[in-house]
Amino acid sequence: MNKVPNVISKDGKQEMSTANSILELVGVRKVYGSAVAVEGVDLTLHNGEFLTFLGPSGSGKTTTLAMIAGLQMPTAGKILLNGQAVDPLPPYKRNIGMVFQNYALFPHMTVAGNIGFPLEMRGVDAAERKRRIAKTLELIGLPNMGDRYPHQLSGGQQQRVALGRAIVFEPPLLLMDEPLGALDKKLRVQMQLEITRLHRELGISILYVTHDQEEALVMSDRIAVFNDGKIEQLGTAKDLYERPSTAFVAGFLGESNFFHGTVSGLSDGRCFMETPYGQLGAFNNAALQVGDEATLAVRPERLFLYRGRDKKQENCVSGTLTDLIYLGQSRKCVLRTANGDEVVALQHAQQVEEASMIIGEEVCVTWNCADANALSHRTASN
Amino acid sequence: MNLVAKNPMNKNAWLIVPAIVVILCFFIYPVSWLLIDSFARPKWGIQNYEVVLGRFVYLKVLLNTFTISAGTTFWCAVIGYPVAYTMAHCSKRTRRLLIFVVLIPFWTSLLVRTFAWMVLLQKTGLINQTLLTLGVIAEPIALIYNRIGVYIGMVQVLLPFLIFPLYSVMLRIDRNYSFAAATLGAPPVRNFFRIYLPLTLPGLVSGGTLVFVSSLGYYITPALLGGPADLMIAQLIERQISTSGNWGMAGALAVLLLVVTAICLGVVHRIIGVKTAWGR
Incomplete structure (x- = not known):
């Protein structure tokens, strides 16, 4: 390549x-x-x-x-x-x-x-x-x-x-x-x-x-x-x-879920943000400093979907499962958070069948910090 | 597409009935009578055609008619092409202005315009007077009662008939053809002659045909602006009727003009029609 x-x-x-x-x-x-x-x-x-x-x-x-x-x-x-x-x-x-x-x-x-x-x-x-x-x-x-x-x-x-x-x-x-x-x-x-x-x-x-x-x-x-x-x-x-460097790229090339917040901590190339969903972590892709407004972008296929509200996990966003869309090789799961945000997760057919979730259930998503990107809020809003 | 386009055409065929009636009453009928007259007057036979084809003067006038028509078409193309090009490739405002300017002549009668040319072109006319005063010429130049006068008058009148068909074809030509030719290495002049001109040929042919055919029957302009050597066939036909009441001869001349025109158009379309066959 x-x-x-x-x-x-x-x-x-x-x-x-x-x-x-x-x-x-x-x-x-x-x-x-x-x-x-x-x-x-x-x-x-x-x-x-x-x-x-x-x-x-x-x-x-x-x-x-x-x-x-x-x-x-x-x-x-x-x-x-x-x-x-x-x-x-x-x-x-x-x-x-x-x-x-x-x-x-x-x-x-x-x-x-x-x-x-x-x-x-x-x-x-x-x-x-x-x-x-x-x-x-x-x-x-x-x-x-x-x-x-x-x-x-x-x-x-x-x-x-x-x-x-x-x-x-x-x-x-x-x-x-x-x-x-x-x-x-x-x-x-x-x-x-x-x-x-x-x-x-x-x-x-x-x-x-x-x-x-x-x-x-x-x-x-x-x-x-x-x-x-x-x-x-x-x-x-x-x-x-x-590693999209702006929210536009994250949204235009493929699909992304976005969460907005303020940077509260940095460690080891990672960046932690205070958001309405608690502390969320991601790869610091935009040289963000503590106190910066920031946007976290994470791909639907990088999300793990669990039943219930598992609060022990870091990077956890929970909500109600509103849609299960069958795409053949995978399944698109849409959940709506208490704040009204929509989060999309993509799961392989195998995982879906094992999990056997139903619409209306309480679910939560989580991700590895390295799989998400923290982007500067300024470029994200243009 | 075909399904949609074909059916309404058939159903609405009656819409062309008025046009057909008009053509039957005012064209086919009188032309048929002329054709019959040319054989029937003053007596049945082909004597009128023997005269027309046998006497040099008639053939000379016929040749005149075609030369003047061809010349008019040529000058209309030379003058009209750049105008049509500008109209098709300028801003909307300039385009409106140009269309207006090209159309103005249609708002005055042919006769008035021809007389206006007489005022301008004669020895003591505006053009000669101006040039004399400026010292550009010592003697007045002959701009009227000769071929130049005929061309000036006819080209001015017929120019819009060439410009508009050409303009409508030019409007539809994708600019990307010229862009593509440029990126492929064609300098502007070769780009024009290899790409743009051939693409506008259908417009040039239909505009040119309109001008040529209209010229063939021109009467007032050559009569007023031309000299004795610029006699055209329409004038000859008029003379046969008004001075000698010879309807048979007039008919024969008219039929001859019709036949030769048809042959000319057939040849043109044979040659250029093949060239533009790509145009679907």
């Missing part, structure tokens, strides 16, 4: 390393009139890396991509491609491949014409062009489709042609803007695997934009979570899922 171990220093932070980076964004901002679309993005994409911009619509991820492609000019900041500033370069001189959300296949050209277009623009002669078109058609699994027009293809086939057109000229960097958004679920999963395969085979660096967290988890080496024009957190899928 992690292809760039040599640039992670001892303290786990990424180092700026121009030698190994294909793309760098430094303080990139984009303002439309009075609306800020991108607030200031710093980012380094390593050679051969698959990095995903994940975020809700309007969070600035597509705008950032468009600035890298040269289709939008940044209001401030710098974009470096292979160590060279590309800001003065128009898109047609950047040599970056891009796959558009709606594919943007030229309807008046055949599949071969579409794929050959970037070669034609680069003055590649007809024989060589033909050879590389054939090779690309093979690569995208449509060897006999060269003579078709885009409207004669299915959505998935159009998607492949768009991909082929963007890689036929062997760009060092490929940008993909929600390329699978228009496909149905099954096809999407299949294309995810195929794109991952192409990434591996071609060794190309990919920046991928999506709002689908599952897609991001499946495909990416690293994920940048966008919110309100900023990168909230950048890291591997595991980093982001296990």
